[in-house]
Amino acid sequence: MDGGDDRLVDDLRRRVDETPFYGWAGISIVSAREGEVEVAMEVGADHLNIQGLVHGGLLATLADTAMGLAVRTRLEPGSRHVTIQLGVQFLSPGRPGRIVARARVVRSGRQIAHAEADVVDAGGKLLARAQSTVAVMAERENARIGDPDQ
Amino acid sequence: MDGGDDRLVDDLRRRVDETPFYGWAGISIVSAREGEVEVAMEVGADHLNIQGLVHGGLLATLADTAMGLAVRTRLEPGSRHVTIQLGVQFLSPGRPGRIVARARVVRSGRQIAHAEADVVDAGGKLLARAQSTVAVMAERENARIGDPDQ
């Protein structure tokens, strides 16, 4: 993604800065425009499995993050999104270095959105592909819909 | 899972101790028997999204870990496993505290295995369900099959 929308990037960076998980996991915003978000992660020693390859859960996490934020760029004020289903195909093992997830919204409606993402390494090699199904809901309905027991 | 197989638990704990990612992520083995593995994670402030809920990627990671290790209990010596596809349904938001993923092998063959997992919180509430498709391969074929470009 070349360029992108500066206002969106700023908004997403603020969101990432306020989210403890992203700082811990080393996830940052690369670029964003309406319906598309790119996030990066610097893979270090902490992120490797016993074979010295990136744990698949991290590839899934990076893809899930990018897809959720891509859907967020499509939300109207007062709405929020919750990922309800995630699918990942692992295509090649990832090695230490920078990996990037590029997500785009495939379809977004008033109640449901679908997104997809590619996860690539610094050389452009495709490590994983992912799809997510996302529920869109009013902010005021968070508790009730996000947690059916409340 | 009550009890479990002590030898398996020891083997998996050794494996987890040797894997940098598990220490970093706070993942540990709870119990194991042939075809079934239970792993836990203490969810702290680092693992939360902007709403104060566990990031979905961590639920996916915990489930993926448990499923991979469950398949591992079925491998013959000289074999290894690679997760090639992961699916997760997010059912309820997770809050700080201990969460556990309980995985079992649904089918294992010479070339392919299928596993599934439940992710539950300390109160037994179901947070997520997951399924994985796993390739089984000879140790000596790692590089070639795990990475098609080599």
Add this chain to the structure above:
Amino acid sequence: MDGGDDRLVDDLRRRVDETPFYGWAGISIVSAREGEVEVAMEVGADHLNIQGLVHGGLLATLADTAMGLAVRTRLEPGSRHVTIQLGVQFLSPGRPGRIVARARVVRSGRQIAHAEADVVDAGGKLLARAQSTVAVMAERENARIGDPDQ
């Protein structure tokens, strides 16, 4: 599933009778209770792939049907359901004869439901497992939500 709810079975049978696809595909209701539905299909020569095994698309179709109807047993009057995501693991090849899909609702909320199904042959052998994510919506919102272009 033993027994079941006769009123639910009658309601679902009426629905199946009114749906051209089910007659064509040979799909019928076996049993139903709140949150659980079992449907059957007689696999004949028309349903086989070139190896003489049941085409995987039919196992997916049977599972999808059972899961959608299971969600339907949980709907309030004036609501309808639309499957938005389907996942299937194919575990064993199916051969001619009767196959059955047993579905249950894993979680149902006001906006989203999750279901799962086992597909088994007459001998009880597990042929496939499936999961679906389902949107629940008001009848009057059908067109708008089911079809974002309207």
Add this chain to the structure above:
Amino acid sequence: MDGGDDRLVDDLRRRVDETPFYGWAGISIVSAREGEVEVAMEVGADHLNIQGLVHGGLLATLADTAMGLAVRTRLEPGSRHVTIQLGVQFLSPGRPGRIVARARVVRSGRQIAHAEADVVDAGGKLLARAQSTVAVMAERENARIGDPDQ
């Protein structure tokens, strides 16, 4: 897909002609080249659900067919493929008329292949997207690997 490979198209058409399921379901080959296959289905009254829309199982079936055949174009002589996992996102309802599934291989290795497909209607509207994970095996190992009980 413009053009395509005539020899591949002929080979796949022969295969489709010999497969009872495809004739019954009304599925035919549109185009094929190495790693890409397009199949079509004429949706008639038999294929509709109670709302007059194409049953989602048929969209899944059409996608699965196209993806399996796309993988087949990459197989070496003496190999065969078995779909082991299928994922589908349903994006828009399908109406009577011609629908087409366009599949391509995302990655193919000696043991595992990944494919994806778009399902579109005659107006080019995207009805569904799908992904499959496919096991590749030697012809002589069919029974053992395709059916773990033998």
